[in-house]
Amino acid sequence: MTISIWRYSHLALAVSSFLLLAVASITGILLAFEPVVLNAQPYKVDGIDQITLAQSLPALKKRYPDITELSVDAHQFVLLKGSDADGESVEAYIHPLTGEILGKPQPQNEFFQWVTNLHRSLFLKETGRFFIGLTAFLLLLITISGTILIIQRQRGLKRFFTRIVKDSFAQYYHVVLGRLSLIPIFLLAVTGTFLSLERFELIKNEKVSTEVDFDAIKTTPAKALPAFTLFQNTTFAQVESIEFPFSEDPEDYYTVKLKDRELAVNQITGDILGEVKYPTTQRLTTLSLDVHTGRTSILWAIILAVASGNILFFIYSGFAITLKRRANRVKNKYTAQEARFIILVGSENGSTNRFAQAVYQQLLKQGEQPFLAELNHYTVYPKAEHLLILTATYGLGDAPSNAQKFASLVETVPQAQEVKFSVVGFGSHAYPDFCQYAFEVHQWLSHQSWAEPLVDIHTVNDRSPQEFALWAEAWSQQSGVAMTVLPELMQANRHRLDTFTVTANSGSNHQEGTFLIRLKPAKRTNVTSGDLLAIYPENDHRERLYSLGVIDGELQISVRLHPNGLGSGFLHRLTQGQTMQARLLNNAHFHFPRKAPVVVMIANGTGIGPFLGMVHQNSPKTACHLYCGFRSQASFSTYQDFLEEQQLAQKLTNLHVAFSREGEKQYVSDLIDRDGDFIADTLAKGGVLMICGSLSMQKDVTALLETICQTKLNNPLSYYQSRSQLLTDCY
Numbered sequence: 001m002t003i004s005i006w007r008y009s010h011l012a013l014a015v016s017s018f019l020l021l022a023v024a025s026i027t028g029i030l031l032a033f034e035p036v037v038l039n040a041q042p043y044k045v046d047g048i049d050q051i052t053l054a055q056s057l058p059a060l061k062k063r064y065p066d067i068t069e070l071s072v073d074a075h076q077f078v079l080l081k082g083s084d085a086d087g088e089s090v091e092a093y094i095h096p097l098t099g100e101i102l103g104k105p106q107p108q109n110e111f112f113q114w115v116t117n118l119h120r121s122l123f124l125k126e127t128g129r130f131f132i133g134l135t136a137f138l139l140l141l142i143t144i145s146g147t148i149l150i151i152q153r154q155r156g157l158k159r160f161f162t163r164i165v166k167d168s169f170a171q172y173y174h175v176v177l178g179r180l181s182l183i184p185i186f187l188l189a190v191t192g193t194f195l196s197l198e199r200f201e202l203i204k205n206e207k208v209s210t211e212v213d214f215d216a217i218k219t220t221p222a223k224a225l226p227a228f229t230l231f232q233n234t235t236f237a238q239v240e241s242i243e244f245p246f247s248e249d250p251e252d253y254y255t256v257k258l259k260d261r262e263l264a265v266n267q268i269t270g271d272i273l274g275e276v277k278y279p280t281t282q283r284l285t286t287l288s289l290d291v292h293t294g295r296t297s298i299l300w301a302i303i304l305a306v307a308s309g310n311i312l313f314f315i316y317s318g319f320a321i322t323l324k325r326r327a328n329r330v331k332n333k334y335t336a337q338e339a340r341f342i343i344l345v346g347s348e349n350g351s352t353n354r355f356a357q358a359v360y361q362q363l364l365k366q367g368e369q370p371f372l373a374e375l376n377h378y379t380v381y382p383k384a385e386h387l388l389i390l391t392a393t394y395g396l397g398d399a400p401s402n403a404q405k406f407a408s409l410v411e412t413v414p415q416a417q418e419v420k421f422s423v424v425g426f427g428s429h430a431y432p433d434f435c436q437y438a439f440e441v442h443q444w445l446s447h448q449s450w451a452e453p454l455v456d457i458h459t460v461n462d463r464s465p466q467e468f469a470l471w472a473e474a475w476s477q478q479s480g481v482a483m484t485v486l487p488e489l490m491q492a493n494r495h496r497l498d499t500f501t502v503t504a505n506s507g508s509n510h511q512e513g514t515f516l517i518r519l520k521p522a523k524r525t526n527v528t529s530g531d532l533l534a535i536y537p538e539n540d541h542r543e544r545l546y547s548l549g550v551i552d553g554e555l556q557i558s559v560r561l562h563p564n565g566l567g568s569g570f571l572h573r574l575t576q577g578q579t580m581q582a583r584l585l586n587n588a589h590f591h592f593p594r595k596a597p598v599v600v601m602i603a604n605g606t607g608i609g610p611f612l613g614m615v616h617q618n619s620p621k622t623a624c625h626l627y628c629g630f631r632s633q634a635s636f637s638t639y640q641d642f643l644e645e646q647q648l649a650q651k652l653t654n655l656h657v658a659f660s661r662e663g664e665k666q667y668v669s670d671l672i673d674r675d676g677d678f679i680a681d682t683l684a685k686g687g688v689l690m691i692c693g694s695l696s697m698q699k700d701v702t703a704l705l706e707t708i709c710q711t712k713l714n715n716p717l718s719y720y721q722s723r724s725q726l727l728t729d730c731y
């Protein structure tokens with residue numbers, strides 16, 4: 001059963017009952033104070049569970065020769081009815097050892113009486129009682145569906161009480177308080193339902209009384225009250241009431257009602273004349289009243305008041321969550337048939353929609369005709385050139401509920417024309433299957449003949465605008481459509497630029513025009529290999545990103561000079577000593593994994609850049625294997641000496657190079673294929689694969705890795721991707 005079915009049930013139940021639930025909760029909070037007020041009365045005697053009937057009754061009889069009944073109520077006040085030595089009738093709370101009068105019973109306080117009537121019947125007599133009973137039952141169903149939602153959210157019963165990831169105030173406290181007040185609310189709902197069923201006689205509650213065989217009543221041996229065994233063994237805490245014999249006639253007897261049974265006791269000999277246990281229904285009714293009202297314990301009454309308060313908060317927070325989800329609903333200006341840009345979104349709680357809306361607005365501003373829909377509504381888009389998918393991950397790395405049909409739809413609904421796609425995964429590192437669903441979407445699309453990746457999959461941890469901006473930049477560069485400013489998301493993100501001095505530039509003396517440039521930051525930074533440098537060659541909105549290697553505190557970029565290339569041309573022209581303005585971007589998802597037992601780096605061309613820095617920074621000497629592909633030995637020579645030095649320093653364990661235009665004419669994917677067992681072994685033991693270079697190389701290598709994972713490890717590649725064992729940074 002999916003999250004959504006339980007969620008819709010939870011919501012439907014809440015919507016249908018919230019008004020009555022609010023009335024029942026408010027009145028419930030007020031009524032919880034009744035036991036608190038009553039318990040504060042001075043009628044209570046300490047140690048009632050120590051005072052036996054044998055100790056008490058002789059003293060009481062002395063003071064009140066004619067007692068008709070003694071009763072002990074839920075607050076443990078002892079009420080005596082009878083008359084005193086002067087023949088005056090008495091109905092008073094007394095001290096069971098001395099008979100001292102502690103107070104007179106009062107009728108129920110008018111306020112509490114009014115609130116009780118409202119709570120029980122809404123002043124509508126039987127009709128009101130029926131609705132209140134129904135509300136208690138709906139509350140029971142809401143509690144059950146809520147519990148299941150928490151179990152699903154926490155990924156299993158065992159993790160029920162583990163940390164909750166904070167999404168929003170309403171959502172966080174809806175779950176936190178839901179967990180804390182689950183048991184009291186559940187008990188309130190069950191007992192409320194039970195009491196209503198009993199009241200409407202849907203549960204039969206037959207009264208029973210003790211049968212006495214009058215012929216068997218004896219008059220010897222006569223005993224004094226303190227010698228009656230039952231009275232010696234019974235304390236006031238166990239008693240509900242004692243009816244005294246009407247006369248001294250042996251056929252009149254004591255009727256002692258305990259919590260669980262009723263007994264008839266011979267008034268002369270103390271013999272038990274008869275005994276009957278209450279039926280289960282009767283005991284459950286008493287227990288339900290105790291639990292539902294909190295009348296037996298101040299502490300429990302307070303817990304119930306807090307739980308009822310929480311129900312009010314759940315009504316508020318539940319609606320706040322629902323309204324937020326609804327507010328993010330899609331409103332399109334153009335149809336799916338006319339749009340060039342299709343934005344599909346997978347979201348459970350609506351925050352991903354905000355990003356999708358921002359992209360949608362950007363495209364509208366650019367004069368484009370975008371179309372925004374949920375992943376479940378994927379269909380044929382006759383004019384689509386770009387497919388942008390922004391999706392969250394839920395459950396155990398699963399699809400959000402509005403994306404659950406996408407997997408089957410994408411297999412059955414092909415597009416007629418080629419479409420460039422880009423996937424952005426929204427997730428949180430607080431969950432082990434980080435953005436797994438987005439990785440799966442990326443792979444399903446990669447297998448479609450009509451779909452071509454425009455940029456590598458990007459992930460966004462905890463809705464980070466910075467990480468989203470990285471995707472926006474990369475996509476913008478590849479698509480040629482500006483996505484520079486996403487005002488709602490990015491306003492806080494206008495960074496100032498830092499100054500860098502060029503310390504070396506190898507120029508493009510080598511074949512294929514690749515060169516290395518080194519930059520020294522003017523001030524200290526926390527930059528590390530794998531981070532990005534954003535440059536603005538024309539001092540305008542056009543930004544170009546380069547992956548960095550950090551070597552001896554300097555930043556090294558490996559660049560291929562493109563004819564008329566905006567960024568590469570700018571960097572190529574820089575000479576030693578010159579300064580430039582740029583911005584450093586933390587690219588945490590592509591940092592060298594510090595805790596991995598083995599790291600395998602896979603690169604082609606200038607993709608080797610960040611790996612040069614990572615190897616150089618590998619002081620702990622983590623086992624590190626570099627697989628790289630170049631066109632020729634000449635293009636590799638730029639890096640050869642450096643890499644051999646790193647091997648000697650044991651910072652690089654193995655180096656495998658493929659040349660596509662010389663010798664065996666191999667690609668880097670051929671080397672991976674050759675070493676498939678080693679790659680599988682690396683993943684199996686928790687090692688990390690890193691890929692940097694062209695998207696086409698990445699496509700070949702990931703297809704190969706998928707086969708390796710399926711055949712040698714019996715897991716899909718997404719299993720390792722979501723565990724951060726495959727890190728990619730391709731362009």
Ligand SMILES: Cc1cc2nc3c(=O)[nH]c(=O)nc-3n(C[C@H](O)[C@H](O)[C@H](O)COP(=O)(O)O)c2cc1C
Nearest residue numbers: 347348349350351352392393397427428431434435
């Ligand atoms: C119950 C629950 C389960 C989640 N499971 C995952 C997960 O398995 N992997 C992940 O990367 N993020 C997971 N997340 C985080 C969400 O994907 C992330 O917060 C996302 O930004 C939410 O987007 P939305 O508000 O559009 O639904 C989970 C969040 C929740 C509340």
